Amino acid sequence: MSATLTLTKEKEILQVKDLQQYFPIKGGVFGRTVNHVKAVDGVNFTIYEGETVSIVGESGCGKSTTGRAILRLDEPTGGEVIFQGTNLLSKSKREMRSIRKDLQVIFQDPFASLNPRRSIGQTLEEAMGILNVVPKANRRRRAIELLEQVGLKEEHIDRYPHEFSGGQRQRIGIARALAVEPKLIICDEAVSALDVSVQAQVLNLLKKLQKEYGLTYLFISHDLGVVRHISDRIIVMYLGKVVEIAEKKSLFDNPRHPYTQALLSAIPEPNRKKKKERIILKGDVPSPIDPPSGCRFHTRCPLATDLCRQSDPELKSLGEGHQAACHYAEAIS
Amino acid sequence: MGTEHKETILEVKNLKTHFFSGKKVIKAVDGVDFDVKRGETLGIVGESGSGKSITSLSIMRLIAEPPGKIVDGEINFKGKNLLSETEEGMRQMRGNKISMIFQEPMTSLNPVYSVGEQIAEAFRIHQKLPKKEAWQRAVEMLRLVGIPSPEKRAKQEPHELSGGMRQRVMIAMALACKPELLIADEPTTALDVTIQAQILDLLKNLQEQLGTAVIMITHDMGVVSETCDRVAVMYCGKIVEHTDVDSLFENPKHPYTQGLLRSIPAVDRDVEELEAIPGTVPSPDNLPKGCSFAPRCPFATDLCRTEEPDLLIDNDDKVRCWMYSERWNGPAAKEVAADVSHANAN
Numbered sequence: 001m002s003a004t005l006t007l008t009k010e011k012e013i014l015q016v017k018d019l020q021q022y023f024p025i026k027g028g029v030f031g032r033t034v035n036h037v038k039a040v041d042g043v044n045f046t047i048y049e050g051e052t053v054s055i056v057g058e059s060g061c062g063k064s065t066t067g068r069a070i071l072r073l074d075e076p077t078g079g080e081v082i083f084q085g086t087n088l089l090s091k092s093k094r095e096m097r098s099i100r101k102d103l104q105v106i107f108q109d110p111f112a113s114l115n116p117r118r119s120i121g122q123t124l125e126e127a128m129g130i131l132n133v134v135p136k137a138n139r140r141r142r143a144i145e146l147l148e149q150v151g152l153k154e155e156h157i158d159r160y161p162h163e164f165s166g167g168q169r170q171r172i173g174i175a176r177a178l179a180v181e182p183k184l185i186i187c188d189e190a191v192s193a194l195d196v197s198v199q200a201q202v203l204n205l206l207k208k209l210q211k212e213y214g215l216t217y218l219f220i221s222h223d224l225g226v227v228r229h230i231s232d233r234i235i236v237m238y239l240g241k242v243v244e245i246a247e248k249k250s251l252f253d254n255p256r257h258p259y260t261q262a263l264l265s266a267i268p269e270p271n272r273k274k275k276k277e278r279i280i281l282k283g284d285v286p287s288p289i290d291p292p293s294g295c296r297f298h299t300r301c302p303l304a305t306d307l308c309r310q311s312d313p314e315l316k317s318l319g320e321g322h323q324a325a326c327h328y329a330e331a332i333s
Numbered sequence: 334m335g336t337e338h339k340e341t342i343l344e345v346k347n348l349k350t351h352f353f354s355g356k357k358v359i360k361a362v363d364g365v366d367f368d369v370k371r372g373e374t375l376g377i378v379g380e381s382g383s384g385k386s387i388t389s390l391s392i393m394r395l396i397a398e399p400p401g402k403i404v405d406g407e408i409n410f411k412g413k414n415l416l417s418e419t420e421e422g423m424r425q426m427r428g429n430k431i432s433m434i435f436q437e438p439m440t441s442l443n444p445v446y447s448v449g450e451q452i453a454e455a456f457r458i459h460q461k462l463p464k465k466e467a468w469q470r471a472v473e474m475l476r477l478v479g480i481p482s483p484e485k486r487a488k489q490e491p492h493e494l495s496g497g498m499r500q501r502v503m504i505a506m507a508l509a510c511k512p513e514l515l516i517a518d519e520p521t522t523a524l525d526v527t528i529q530a531q532i533l534d535l536l537k538n539l540q541e542q543l544g545t546a547v548i549m550i551t552h553d554m555g556v557v558s559e560t561c562d563r564v565a566v567m568y569c570g571k572i573v574e575h576t577d578v579d580s581l582f583e584n585p586k587h588p589y590t591q592g593l594l595r596s597i598p599a600v601d602r603d604v605e606e607l608e609a610i611p612g613t614v615p616s617p618d619n620l621p622k623g624c625s626f627a628p629r630c631p632f633a634t635d636l637c638r639t640e641e642p643d644l645l646i647d648n649d650d651k652v653r654c655w656m657y658s659e660r661w662n663g664p665a666a667k668e669v670a671a672d673v674s675h676a677n678a679n
Contacts, residue, residue: 058525059496165613166381195380195552200596200609207606222525229598229607252600266530267600268555270582280534281527283481284495 013084013184013216014047014070020078021062021069025289038288039065041240043079044315047184047216054219054227056263057237060285063220066237067186070218071105072096084183101131104182108189110173114161120147120172121157127179134179146175149212151205167198174205184216191226203230224267228252233321236260239296240288242315246322256324256332259297295327303328339370342513342546343392348406350384350391353399357618361387361401363570366644369514374540374547376561376578378554378593382614384570385550389516392548393433394423410514429459432507436519438499442491448502449475449487455509474505479535497528504535511543518550533560554597558582563649566590569615569625572644575651586652588630624655632656634663 019040027034040062047053055063069076072088081088083103091099107113114123124143128134134142144154150171161169170190177185187206191199203226209215221227227234234251236244236259244257255261262279281300286292295313298304307327315325326332350362362384369375379385390396391403394415408415410431415423427433435441443451452471456462462470468487475483478501491499500520507515517536521529537560540547549560557564557578564581566574566589574587585591592610612629615621621628627637636655644653655661 058527167613195614196554197380197593197596197610198613200598200607201611203598204606204609223598224526225598225600228600228603249603262527264600266526268529268533268553268559269601270554270558270594270597270599271601278530278534280530284497284528285525 011049012046012082013049014218015080015082016043016045016066016070017080017082018078019043019066019069019076019081021065021074022077035289038240038291040069040076041291043237043240043242045235045242045245047218049183049216050210050214051232052210052217052219052230053233053235054221054231055235055237056221056224056227058222058263058285060239060288061237062240062288063222063237064188067105067188067218067220071100071103071186098131101133101180102183103186104177104180104184105186105188106170106173106177106190108192110166110169111161114169114172114176116161119158119160120175123172124176124179127176131180133181143175143179146178147172149178149209150175151201165198167194167202170194170202171205174202174209178209178213181213182215184218186218186220188220189222190219192221192223199226206230224264236263239285239291241296242325243297244322244324245315246324247320250320250322254322256318256322256329257297257326258301258303258332260324261332262300262302295325303332339372341368342371342411343369343548344407344409345388345392346407346409348388348391348408349404350387350396350401351404352401354618359617360570360620361617362391365406365565365567365570365572367565367572367575369546369548371513371546372540372544373562374549374560376549376551376557376564377567378551378557378564379567380552380593380614382569382617383567385567386518388567389433389518389548389550392516393427393431394418425459428455428507428512429510430512431514431516432510432512433516433518434500434503434507434520436522438496438503439491441503442499444491447488447490448494452487452502452506452509455506459510470509471505474509475502477539478502478505478508479531480505497524497531500524500528500532501535504532504539508539508543508545512545514546514548515540516548516550519552520549521556522551522553529556536560554582554594566593569617569620571625571653572651573626573653575644577649580650586650586657587626587654588632588656589626592629624653632663634661636660636662 020042021040022036022038024033025035025037043066055066057063068074070081076089088099121140121143124146125139128139128142144157147156152168152171191202194202210217219230228248231248233247235242238259244260255264262281265279283300286299292299294310295308298308301308313325313327315323317323318329345365345367348362348365352359352361365388367375377385377388392408396403403416449468449471452474453467456467456470472483472487475487480486480498480501521532524532551557561578563577565572568589574590585594595608596610598607610629615625623639623641624637627633642653642655644651645657
């Protein structure tokens with residue numbers, strides 16, 4: 001695995017620079033903007049071709065908002081999203097449409113994103129038709145091929161979404177994303193709604209397809225087990241900011257940010273022999289409308305000092321691609 | 334876990350809860366037996382549609398009728414069969430002797446009353462306390478479940494609280510009358526892991542303080558391992574394996590349990606490919622003949638596909654699988670078990 005990593009690391013496919021997503025809060029009699037929800041506040045990362053990068057974090061950390069901002073499903077309020085060398089934020093809606101051919105998304109609930117009145121075949125053929133990825137005459141054949149590739153059968157092609165189980169629908173969602181032959185797929189909680197036995201099938205499928213098509217994944221999830229299984233590198237977010245980026249092994253074996261440490265220690269352990277020391281964080285995640293001063297984690301951090309309350313730590317490199325945004329990251333191990 | 338000498342407070346015998354829709358009969362729970370001892374935690378695990386939540390709603394007698402009906406069985410709570418209890422009698426029981434907490438606290442809390450009033454209601458109804466005293470007790474309960482400045486919080490409405498806080502309020506409400514049995518149906522599924530850790534920790538402490546027995550209904554094997562003493566694994570409305578928590582993880586017997594444990598992506602090791610269970614859970618109105626798990630089972634023989642196995646009992650362990658019976662003629666069960674414990678040890 002490390003061999004493929006060093007190879008693929010050469011070419012960047014996606015660069016997110018200082019990405020900012022503020023949602024206005026309207027108030028008062030004239031509906032003026034009175035404040036902002038700072039959902040994503042200055043996020044930077046790079047994804048290389050052929051790798052799987054995950055964004056993890058708890059609800060409200062901005063992981064899904066980051067995904068949506070990259071796709072421009074919500075218009076980001078600042079920053080740059082450079083995909084294959086072009087800044088997506090400077091493109092018109094029309095130009096974006098052709099770029100989305102290379103940039104696909106799979107959502108948590110495939111039922112909500114499949115048209116209930118179209119058969120699976122129609123849905124897949126429509127996707128191929130939008131940019132004429134596949135000539136009309138070949139579309140049905142390609143649709144059958146895709147279904148088989150995601151583990152469904154030819155006979156499923158004329159059925160409708162309601163005739164499928166949750167796991168099968170997620171396979172259809174994957175087939176549709178693949179129909180336009182994308183380069184990067186953003187998987188937003190793509191397996192979160194599935195039962196574990198089916199979740200494992202879909203994760204295996206995603207890995208298989210990645211090898212066959214040379215895909216790059218940006219995987220957004222709250223489930224650290226899933227993330228560990230699928231990722232090469234992991235980005236941890238807290239309250240709209242990146243707190244740690246590292247290769248999978250480095251992150252799980254040697255987390256350097258106190259939040260990552262608490263997050264990892266909070267996972268219930270199915271292995272009975274390994275009783276681990278649990279760090280129980282106090283309180284809840286603060287509001288992103290009025291985030292704490294200094295380091296955003298200081299209100300819950302067991303190691304917080306005056307420095308943390310006053311100054312916001314930069315994401316700094318700790319060697320071997322490991323980065324953490326903590327004043328004391330060097331001291332923590 | 335030292336539970337063997339303790340008094341049994343709940344005994345469920347041959348429980349069958351079926352749903353009737355037109356000509357179809359959906360056997361959501363179909364012959365379930367288990368018991369719960371004082372102070373212990375029994376886990377009921379299974380995937381969607383396994384019947385775990387319907388089992389808990391049946392115990393509370395909260396099955397909407399029609400379409401549902403408890404068609405057979407006994408639910409003995411401290412020697413009294415709840416199925417022959419009147420509706421009024423059940424109302425006395427719920428929230429008093431037996432309480433329940435659900436996955437999504439927002440849907441179980443009344444949005445227009447302060448949380449303090451909602452907790453105080455339990456004291457007023459079940460313990461006939463005057464209003465002022467009930468309120469004070471409610472505030473104490475909020476303090477007990479670790480809500481900061483409980484006097485202030487008690488006056489707030491549910492929407493003013495975060496998800497973790499709301500679940501704490503639900504726990505406060507459920508434990509207000511010191512019930513002997515608490516049914517927790519996916520209590521932490523909607524919560525983030527760091528908040529989940531807080532809530533599980535809280536439940537454990539309160540259980541120790543109050544001596545409450547808990548039925549923990551969950552799909553998360555991590556939660557099972559951290560909270561339960563004994564575990565019943567359900568599949569398609571039946572218990573397929575029932576054992577203590579250590580045996581479940583170290584020596585799972587039923588092929589479904591084995592598959593379930595193998596398909597969880599672990600956080601402490603890397604594998605190239607997960608060992609998924611092939612296929613999907615069969616539709617509850619069209620269950621296969623024989624063992625319900627046979628179509629997905631790697632060891633299934635003709636026997637499994639034609640005849641349904643009984644729950645085989647060996648001391649305190651129960652497993653519903655032909656592999657452990659004298660009539661088995663497929664691969665030896667022992668090898669399979671060893672194989673799984675090896676996979677878990679890695």
